[in-house]
Structure formats: C-alpha cells, structure tokens
Amino acid sequence: MANSKPPVTLESLNPKVLECEYAVRGEIVSVAQKLQQDLQTNPGSLPFQEILYCNIGNPQSLGQKPITFFREVLALCDHPALLDKRETNNLFSADSIKRALMILDQMPGRATGAYSHSQGIKGLRDTIAAGIEARDGFPADPNDIFLTDGASPGVHMMMQLLIRSENDGILCPIPQYPLYSASIALHGGTLVRYYLNEATGWGLEISELKRQLEAARQKGIVVRALVVINPGNPTGQVLAEENQRQIVDFCKKEGLVLLADEVYQDNVYAPDKKFHSFKKICRSMGYGDKNVPLVSFQSVSKGYHGECGKRGGYMEVTGFGFEVREQFYKVASVNLCANISGQILASLVMSPPKVGDESYDAYLSERDGILESLARRAKTLEDAFNSLEGVTCNKAEGAMYLFPQIILPKKAIKAAEEAKKAADAYYAICLLNATGVVVVPGSGFGQVPGTWHFRCTILPHENKIPAIISRLTNFHTKFMDEFRD
Amino acid sequence: MANSKPPVTLESLNPKVLECEYAVRGEIVSVAQKLQQDLQTNPGSLPFQEILYCNIGNPQSLGQKPITFFREVLALCDHPALLDKRETNNLFSADSIKRALMILDQMPGRATGAYSHSQGIKGLRDTIAAGIEARDGFPADPNDIFLTDGASPGVHMMMQLLIRSENDGILCPIPQYPLYSASIALHGGTLVRYYLNEATGWGLEISELKRQLEAARQKGIVVRALVVINPGNPTGQVLAEENQRQIVDFCKKEGLVLLADEVYQDNVYAPDKKFHSFKKICRSMGYGDKNVPLVSFQSVSKGYHGECGKRGGYMEVTGFGFEVREQFYKVASVNLCANISGQILASLVMSPPKVGDESYDAYLSERDGILESLARRAKTLEDAFNSLEGVTCNKAEGAMYLFPQIILPKKAIKAAEEAKKAADAYYAICLLNATGVVVVPGSGFGQVPGTWHFRCTILPHENKIPAIISRLTNFHTKFMDEFRD
Missing domain, CATH: 3.90.1150.10 (Aspartate Aminotransferase, domain 1)
Structure with missing residues (x-):
C-alpha cells in the first residue's frame, strides 16, 4: 500500500x-x-x-553577569586537570577549588562525563537537602530530590504521571506561566482555571479555588492537582503565610497534589514579604510525609543567578507512597539523568559561599547588586x-x-x-x-x-x-x- | 468531597x-x-x-578519560573571565582558546548562561551542519538541526509528534534499545516489532519489514515510522550501504518516517565496514528534501568521547513540510532549549581539532587510543x-x-x-x-x-x-x- x-x-x-x-x-x-x-x-x-x-x-x-564563584566551580569540574596546575591558585578562589574537589569526590571516579543516578548525584542531593533544611528549618531527605534539566522537565514529568485522559484536570492560576497550559495540553488533560484577584494584588482566594473545583467536578472532571506559582509568574505576587496554610488545607481536604512552582524563591523585593516554601508551611502545620503530596520545583534559571542556559533544577517530592515513587524513578530513568553541570549548579545555588569563605564578599556583592x-x-x-x-x-x-x-x-x-x-x-x-x-x-x-x-x-x-x-x-x-x- | x-x-x-x-x-x-x-x-x-x-x-x-580539547573549550566557555588572564595561555592549548572565543562570539552578549534559540545557538548549528557536510559530502542546513539534551529527548519528541493513539504504530528492531519501547509506551502508541536475523549477523531484512508492516496494517495499525539503529544497539551490526538503500526505498514506498538512531556513528571496529548516514544514502540516491521524511539522531554520549553526563546531542530533521516543522519548533520551545554546555560539545564532536591545530596530535592519540x-x-x-x-x-x-x-x-x-x-x-x-x-x-x-x-x-x-x-x-x-x- x-x-x-x-x-x-x-x-x-x-x-x-x-x-x-x-x-x-x-x-x-x-x-x-x-x-x-x-x-x-x-x-x-x-x-x-x-x-x-x-x-x-x-x-x-x-x-546580567553570572555569579563568579558558580562559574569557577563549573570550569574546574569541567576540566579537573586544572586542579593539578600551580597557576590555578592564582586564577581561582580558594573556596571554588575546595568546592570543586568536594564535588568531584562525590562522583564515582571523579567522572563528570558519566551518566549519574537517575535522580542525580547523591552527594549533590545531600547538599541540596542540607540547603533546604537551612532554608526551612525542617528536615529534607536527599532521596526526595530529583535533579532535572531546569524546572520545565519536572513539570512535564508530573503531568505525564498524573494525567490519564481529558477527564483529569489540573487547577492552574489565571494568569499562569504558559508552560502549565502547554504541558497539560501535550499530555491530554484539562486545564481547570482559577482566577487570581487583580484587585487585591493578584490574591489567591480559597473561595475561588472551591468554586472552580466544584464546577469542574460537576462536569465530571477528576481534579488531580493544584498548581501554585509563588512568587507569581506573570503576576509577581508573594503569598502570605496564612494564605499558604489555607492552600495546604484545601489540598489535604480535597485530595489534590500540590505542585508548588517556587523557582522565584530568591526574587522577593517587597520589604514586608518573605518567601516560605510550601514544604515548610506543611511541616510547620504538623503535616508530615503522609498528609499532603507535594512537589516543589526549583531552578537555576531564576533567582539572582539567572543561569537559564545551564538547564539545572530539581524537584523535591514528598507525600507519595513507595510504589508511586518507584514510578517517578522509572520515568526519570528513561531520560537517564539531568546534565551534570546543571546538577552541580543546582547544588551551588542551594549552598552558596558562606561567611569566612574567600568568595563570600564578592558573592554577596554580586548577588545583592543584582537583586x-x-x-x-x-x-x-x-x-x-x-x-x-x-x-x-x-x-x-x-x-x-x-x-x-x-x-x-x-x-x-x-x-x-x-x-x-x-x-x-x-x-x-x-x-x-x-x-x-x-x-x-x-x-x-x-x-x-x-x-x-x-x-x-x-x-x-x-x-x-x-x-x-x-x-x-x-x-x-x-x-x-x-x-x- | x-x-x-x-x-x-x-x-x-x-x-x-x-x-x-x-x-x-x-x-x-x-x-x-x-x-x-x-x-x-x-x-x-x-x-x-x-x-x-x-x-x-x-x-x-x-x-575512560574525556578528550582534553573538548574539556578545555567547555571550561573556558563556562568561565570566560579566564580568557583575560595571562596564565591561561600556559594552562590551555592555543586552539582551545581560539575555539572558545569563536563560540562565545556566536552567542549574543557572550552569554553562556542564557536560554538560546529553541533549536540551539545558530553558530553552533552552522558548525554542526558543516560537520555533517564534511562527513557526508552533501549539503546540510543549520535550520534542520535541533540541539537536544542527548538523543533521548529527541526520540521522545518525535514519538510525541507522531503518535496519536494506540492505533499508531512504530516499527522497531528486535532486539532494540529499550528507550524506543519505553517512549512508545509513554506516548500510548503500538510497538510494531521487526526481527533482526541473528544468523546473518543481526541482518535487517526488507522481507521481514514488509511482513510485519502488512501484519500490523491488517490489525488496523497505522504505521507512522521505522526505527533503525545503526550501528546497532544492543546488536552491534553495521548496515551495508545496499541494505540502507533498500530501507530508504521501503520508507519512501510505504510512506514511513525514517527515524535513524546514528549515535554510534564513530564506533565502527570492523575493518571492512564503514558508517554511512541515512541522509547521505538518501542524497546519493537522488532523493531530496521532498522525498523521504528522515530524522537522524546524534549524541555526545557515545563515540570515542562518551560524554554521557553532558547531555548533548542533536537531531537533523529533513523531508517534512514547513507547517509540520513549525510544530517541531513549537514543541522544542516549550522546553526552552537544550543545555548550552551540551550544545557546545555537540558542535565540538562534529568539528574536532584538525591537522595543524596545536591539539590535533593529542586529540588523535586520545581518540584512537580509545577506539x-x-x-x-x-x-x-x-x-x-x-x-x-x-x-x-x-x-x-x-x-x-x-x-x-x-x-x-x-x-x-x-x-x-x-x-x-x-x-x-x-x-x-x-x-x-x-x-x-x-x-x-x-x-x-x-x-x-x-x-x-x-x-x-x-x-x-x-x-x-x-x-x-x-x-x-x-x-x-x-x-x-x-x-x-
């Protein structure tokens, strides 16, 4: 034929x-x-x-210029032979050399050119988990971290896992970052819109969530998840802690996965506002790993670092059972692993130079200058x-x-x-x-x-x-x- | 509820x-x-x-050690400030410095940390197209190149584009690299098996392709594409030119997209065998861009370079109409772009050091030592x-x-x-x-x-x-x- x-x-x-x-x-x-x-x-x-x-x-x-310390570490990891050269001490900060050595030691055979574990290099996940703990004041488990090529592939992966047909819906803010509508369309699900209230500074109102959830359910849609973008894209609002608690309770009560896009966590400009991760909110409400399925997305592309081209990021996945997590791992493994430079950068973003490090002053001045x-x-x-x-x-x-x-x-x-x-x-x-x-x-x-x-x-x-x-x-x-x- | x-x-x-x-x-x-x-x-x-x-x-x-020249260029692109330092001339080869400068000049604002064009940086695509031309002896168009985070995301993208339902089938070799079966399953299509003939050194027989295609069609399956892995994974065979011509004609006659997994193109060990790209075969048969829809996948993970962790690769997409290509671009753009280090490496793999370059002898000895x-x-x-x-x-x-x-x-x-x-x-x-x-x-x-x-x-x-x-x-x-x- x-x-x-x-x-x-x-x-x-x-x-x-x-x-x-x-x-x-x-x-x-x-x-x-x-x-x-x-x-x-x-x-x-x-x-x-x-x-x-x-x-x-x-x-x-x-x-915008990249943060010098981050790029020093990346260059040393890309070409570890530099670490054996005398001149390197003149060209690189002492703490970038120390950090590169630490990272290389976390890779079997110091092989920065090898596929890693499908969730990412274990040592880097340890560093990220420690960074999350320092940020939130609550424990984080490196086994909950999935390193990704930027936040977008993580979002696609969650949509792929959750959407079975057009009868499955995902609650998304309107206005929204169109990655969400695009990903839901590509995976054949239904976008369930909830409107942010422009009159109250793009407020996220629980009554609106309830209204849209009920309306979707009446049409026979099974709503699987709620997307919250905080700080907001394109809307720029930063959620209040009390509002976040209401959102968590709403998800818990309604049996929704909370997909928390937190890629702008370092970008807060209003002096009276502060970023709180949804993981911290959940834990501070006494909810543990059994209560609320939560995925927090982070990226190296935003913040003060803005390393979009490096395609690094992670998702922290909590509140899913063991068997479901195994499926997450399987899907991650079909793509082998996230790129190693992006993995390294994700660990650096969650663990930048500290007081006393040679790079600290330069880092602080670069970061604060940008912000x-x-x-x-x-x-x-x-x-x-x-x-x-x-x-x-x-x-x-x-x-x-x-x-x-x-x-x-x-x-x-x-x-x-x-x-x-x-x-x-x-x-x-x-x-x-x-x-x-x-x-x-x-x-x-x-x-x-x-x-x-x-x-x-x-x-x-x-x-x-x-x-x-x-x-x-x-x-x-x-x-x-x-x-x- | x-x-x-x-x-x-x-x-x-x-x-x-x-x-x-x-x-x-x-x-x-x-x-x-x-x-x-x-x-x-x-x-x-x-x-x-x-x-x-x-x-x-x-x-x-x-x-296995990475190719020194590749890593020198990556390190310089990651930390371009090195290019202003005197010591750099002692630490890096002259041609790696020259190449890094060339690549940086191909990026607007020398920004290695920026998202690129969704198909990849234009200058790198030019280099890759030139590399394909040098390999094949036929023209290649940089607008046909889509840079990807390794070959796998390219394969997923093609499955996403082609598979509408379980009635759509993809002809795959058996044995096959399980990326194909996994991707077809994830996108809800049907794997249509064709068996390689172990007795003839894993020969790919057109009669078997025909038999399986007819059997699938009789079951109501619309077969959209033929996957060929050359050199073979897991089977290691290298297709003969005449066999490749038959495959091209089969696809042309039957209206199939030819998905050519050519990631092992540098890995040929049999002295009597040579890799020929399907693009070269098509062009040498006189078939132009209108005759056979062909996607060739290449990766930085294989060959003598083996840079799996960098997640670089590209697909060369020919034989699709303008409107369809626009859809490819749209899907690529939802993921923003491939990581820039992987993009750079893909260009290096397709354009390694040449006779007369300072790195040439070292490159040759590293490459041939590995192969x-x-x-x-x-x-x-x-x-x-x-x-x-x-x-x-x-x-x-x-x-x-x-x-x-x-x-x-x-x-x-x-x-x-x-x-x-x-x-x-x-x-x-x-x-x-x-x-x-x-x-x-x-x-x-x-x-x-x-x-x-x-x-x-x-x-x-x-x-x-x-x-x-x-x-x-x-x-x-x-x-x-x-x-x-």
Missing part, C-alpha cells in the same frame, strides 16, 4: 501537539527576530536602533505603567515581571478583531513595530475575559529602562490618541 | 507510565547498587571485591563468549555492546519460572550475585521467543576484561553443570 500524500501532515500529527500553545516564544518573538535581522542587514530602516527584549525571563541574555537593581527596575517600571492613560499595574513583590492591565478603547479592540488578533496581542505587535520593545500579550497567560494585559520583564539593563519607558510612553499616548472612542 | 484514600496510588497514575519498562536501569541495577553498598559497609561479605558494570553504555563511569582499545575489548569478549558451552556471539562490528545468545538447559528455565523471572533475567541475577558482573538480560531488549541473550558492554577498562572473562567463565561452567538436562 503506497502513499501518495506526504507521510506527515498537520492533520496526521498528534492533535495534542497542535492544541498546545506557548506564547512566551510565539508570534511576537518571531516578529522581533525578523526586525532584529532587518536592523542588522539594513541599519536605519526602522524607527528604532535596537530591539529591547522585555518578553522572557532570561537575565544573562540582557547583560537591588531588580527591585529598583521593578519600581521604576511599575510607576511608569501606572502613569499611563488607562493602565493600572500591581506591584512586583517578587519574581521578574510586571503584568499591567490596559483598558483599551473600543476602536482598538475593533482594529484588533479586523487584524484577527487578541486586542492585547494587537497592542503588543504595534508596540514592537513602533518601538522595538518586546512584551508578551496577556492573552498568552490567560486573564479575566474582557480584560487586557501584557507581561513586561524587569530584566533589561538598568541603563535601558529610561529608553523603554520613554518609547513605551510615546507609543501609548499615540495609540490612545489614534483609537480613543 | 473529601478523599480518604491517598490522592495518588498506582491505580490512579497514568497507565501508560505503568506499562513502560526500561530494563537498562531496571531490577538488575537495583540489585547491583545494593551489593555495592554491602561491599562498602561489609567488605569481604561477598564472593567478590568489586562490582563490574557491563550493563550500560557509560564509558567515563568506567574510567582501538574498544575494538580489542570487543574481540576479546566475543572470543570468550564463543568459547562458552551453549553460547554463540556475533561480532561487534560497531557500537559498544555484545549480545550473545545462550541456550539454557530446561532445568534452568524451570528454575527461572519458579523464581518468576525470564530465563535470561534469572541467569543475569545469578551471575551478578555470584561474580559481581552486571549484564542486562536479553528480555529487556526483546528477542525471538524461546531464545535467551544478554547484553554486555565492551566498556570496562582493558585491565578488568580478564577478570570479567574468568569470573563469567567459572560462573557459566558451574551454572551449566548445575542445571544440565
């Missing part, structure tokens, strides 16, 4: 793939890349000289957004984003409809074409129907922020003038 | 996960790890002093297996494995049944417990029913091979004596 059609067409692909959307790298990024090429091949052809990327949480692409600058950028951009006609913007208490709401004139909404775009996507494309500023439309994250937003990172270099604000302000004024009802 | 049962039990996990099996890291490895611990905590408690791992293609875990030693180990083990009662072993023409057949006495098969194990799994566990030698039972790879095999890597250090052979020979003799019918 010979085929005349091509063997693979859109129609013959897995329909789950077709359904999946991922706005952070969607149309807006393709247009930006095209404009960037135009600027290179034909300088002066556009009304701006450079593209200003405010679309993705990728700090080092915008000039303080991020806080300043967040505040400057927030104020700028709030000064625009029809725009309101909640504070970024944490994470790396602002998510302002725009009340768009009816004429602009109509123009967007004619261009077959969501109104905020239309706004974002107009903004990009006019100014080179790249933001992601709110429709890519989900929002209350009829409201319009965009996500703007706080990551461009501090000396670019004035240009972003003035370009955006000029554009916005003209846009509103053009479309005002 | 409160739950009293735990929210997640084996019964409430995705049944596709439960079905998936991955023998390479299965029971035998757990037992080996347990024995290893026993040896550490209680030396002298076992009839052997060390575990000899012959179960997994993980060369550096067994003492020549692997060839010797393969031959020594092959001869040893063939000298055992009831054992026949095909030559390892390539890859890293031998896959001997054992004719087991009926009594042994009965003992295995009583132990609720496949007969070769029983043999492998007895071997491990008696000698510390770890091999993977043939039943984990698939085999003609009623035949029994095991997979033994050729990777243990050359000075361990005599111990492996003598322990295995002693064990085998006793085992056969014990169970002889």
